[in-house]
Amino acid sequence: MRVTTYREALREAMREEMQRDERVIIIGEDIDAYGGTYAVTKGLAEEFGRDRVRDTPLAEGVIAGAAVGAAMSGLRPVAEIMTINFSLLASDQIINTAAKVRYMFGGQTNVPVVFRMPAGGGAQRGAQHSQMLETMYAHVPGLKVVMPATPYDAKGMLKSAIRDEDPVLLIEHELLYGVRGEVPDIGEEYTVPLNRGDIKREGTDVTLVTFSRAVHLCLQAAEELAHEGISAEVVDLRCIRPIDLDLVLDSVKKTNRAVVVEEGWKYYGAGQGIAAMIYEYGFDDLDAPIGHVTGVDAPAPYAKNLEKAAFPTHTDIVAAVKKITPVRSGR
Amino acid sequence: MVIRDLTLAGLNKEQLLNLHYTMLLMRHFEEKAAEGYTLGKIGGFLHLYTGQEAVGSGVNLALEPNDVVISSYREHGHALAKGVDPNALMAELYGRASGVSKGRGGSMHIFSKEHKLFGGYAIVAAQLPIACGYALSAKLLKENFVTVVYFGDGAVDEGAFHEALNLATVWQLPVVFVCENNLYSMGMAVERAWAVSSLEPRAKAYAMDFEQVNGMNALDVFQAAQKAVKRARETSRPTLIEAKTYRFRGHSMADPTAYRSKEEAEQWRQTSDPIVLFENALREAGIANTEDFKKNDDRALQIAAKAVEFADSSPLPDLQSLTEDIMVDPTGAIAWRRPR
Known part of the structure; x- marks a missing residue:
């Protein structure tokens, strides 16, 4: 065991899964050149290349829709939505597409996509940047809504989410990124299930x-x-x-x-x-x-x-x- | 002169008559669906493709079986062209267990993994971003398929259209965007909805190759699609095609078409029926005759009628299926309980 931050733990999860599985890609706003809005994706583009770590235009609808389509056709996308507040612009694809297609197409497809997004307030970011909104997604059958509180859980659950065959929303918290906690050493493989408290x-x-x-x-x-x-x-x-x-x-x-x-x-x-x-x-x-x-x-x-x-x-x-x-x- | 050597748009007689048959199958299938709706056998919304057959059949002729088609809620024609079994398609409309989507999707949500007809989507323009995702997979997984996505003239006013076109160019995605401009988004006339009268400037805005075609002429559509598909396959570049067409029926079966005159619709039917136009072209070129057409017509009608029989005699979905296939993971339901 060692001590690391929630942010690092998330990054490790993505790095390890990208090493394990070439189909894993990351798309989102400012995840590459900027270094990640909350620096979660920092360094991943250099390590895995810009084919697999893709900066997108500021267009949450197409980020989510393309992630869903890519997931339905063989990739394992992790879509970073800059904040959950902006996810409302992606929510059509999350709720109307990701959560529905397996059911409405008679089980012929599935959507192994992960939407990562920070939520929450407490940093004086005002009314449009401080919402939780997890309720909205948790209401919807067809989605998994994961909200880890510790670095250990964040890493283990993000790894599980990437391997999961269903759409998962991994909702982070803006004030958790710097939180430190014990995480197994790198190379010590572990995951945390998505249905256990x-x-x-x-x-x-x-x-x-x-x-x-x-x-x-x-x-x-x-x-x-x-x-x-x-x-x-x-x-x-x-x-x-x-x-x-x-x-x-x-x-x-x-x-x-x-x-x-x-x-x-x-x-x-x-x-x-x-x-x-x-x-x-x-x-x-x-x-x-x-x-x-x-x-x-x-x-x-x-x-x-x-x-x-x-x-x-x-x-x-x-x-x-x-x-x-x-x-x-x-x- | 040996008739079988004649070609049109590079297509031989067999291919041309197949194209003719596809259009007739669409026409008869939709007429049978309309009857089913009137009889109360089909519920919900039913959006028919009648009048637009040249678009879906023409585009499809430019595709390989491995190519992907994604569509809107007006997708029966696209599904038939892609080879989806008319029986399973009609059964889906009838809400039966034997339907392509097990009766859980209905008219608007047709999907066939086997035929790479990946969905009828009923949120206007949502299918364009999804198509970008499929095209991204083709590119990154080095699978050489092209993704074609159909949408109506209403979809181009949605933000998703613009986001998708922009991304397709920025990421150089092998996708063909096909706008079936049937002049009305529900009841909103294109000239009242669009700031510009053609899609060309919108394509230009995203540095995308563009072609406007007569969507009532299957061969024009085919040739435009052929170029676009080649561009996508060989250079991984997107194209926007605007096929100008007209739906002979209302937006859906629930639409009394108060926003357009009976004369206008009748005029289109009289002068621009894509099947009649195509027959005329084949006849004039000396490639096929009325007998050939009659044969196709009989066969299409028979298949459509059989589809109705199949659908009507198929069992309803098992009630147990109400909560099946929501997720791959059966423990994904709301509350995890210990196995007891």
Whole structure:
């Protein structure tokens, strides 16, 4: 094991898969000459050539459509969409094509494509550059939506995504690229499955169900709660479609309490969907209503103080947990 | 004079009569489909190719079996030309298990892996970027196929058209863009929708070779397609073809065609029917006669009628197939549960 960044881990995943399989190509805006908007693809064009690492015009629709068509005809494209906000321009091809063709063409084709894109706020990038939007894609049958929180998961899941026969959206978080964590040494092959969550911290009193950057907030909150005598279990879903529901339900069976934590908006979103699944399949195990910590129901603001108030913090999570978890006195 | 040695556009009698047959098959198939729709056997949207037969049949004659065709929702004709079984095609329209797409696609989503007819797409212009992807595969995987993508005059107003043409030139993709300009995008007349009256300036804007052809003349279409396909195959360069045509029926079966006069449509049918025009050309060249045409007509009608019989007697899709083939990975469904 060694310590590396989320960004490096993603790059290693692509490098290794490109070495392993000549059909793997990367297309996207500013992935070559610029070095990658978030420097994830830096150096790959030099290493693999400009046939396989292709800068595109600023045209998300054709980036996505060409990636889908290439995937249907034998290549294994990784399409980098500069941010999830711009993916709305690609969403026709993602939702209307990638997610549909296998089904509507009677199983005659499949779309082994990966769409990588950063999401999230917290860097004062304003309303049009700070959205999560994973909910929109997770709603759609035919897509896999993967949201790793650590370098280990990012590398292992991107490798799995590239090898996967179905369309996968790997949604990164702008504030995670610099996060460091343990990753097996180069040459030590591993992958992380796309349908399994991970217990990032074990606990007994309450289950925090979360994904992406919010995992780190939950871990911070769990640490603080531990000082107050509350043992929180952090379930990192890692992928929200498909969702490792058994992992969540088993945890809730143990703790009898759940708080769903996400950065995105509260209503009609992934978090409410997850809560609904817990209610539907694990209602008898619940001793309290499910808590829900989310971003504020407003477009992301620019001003630093406003933005700070717009996104959830570990303090919000601590408060939400305390609301449904009795503090054990007299211990 | 020995008739069998005569050629037109470099095609011999057999090839020419095959082209004639293809157009007639399209015509009769669509008429049978219209009947099926009227009888309530076919649901949803049904966009017929009637009147545009010269385009799909002419282009297809320039293709090798290994070449790829991608189309819009008005794709029955393209599928038939590419060799898709009329029975399986009609069965798809009828929503039957024996349909090309197992009855899950319908009229707008025809796909045949075997015939490299890779989809009818029903989001206008979405198929152009997809075609660029196929062409990219041809280029990078060194497979020498050409990708032809069909679309209507409405598609050229979508952003996807412009993004795709630009990328095709920038990346030098072996693709042929075929616009079937039938003068109306649903009810919107081309002269009301286009800032320019021809596609030529749009092709020029993307430094792309362009050809405008009479889409009612199958041989004109064939010759333009031949050049474009050769260009793609030999030099990996894209082409835009504008085939000027006319759909004799409405946009779909649900269209009462209020936006154009009956006289206008009738005029086109009387003077520009691509099948009649082609027959006249063959007759004038002394290549074929009414008897040849009658033979093709009977055969096409018979095949179309048999397709209806096949479709109508085919079983409905099994209800179990409702959630099949959503993904390759069967664990890709929303919630992963431990095997119990």
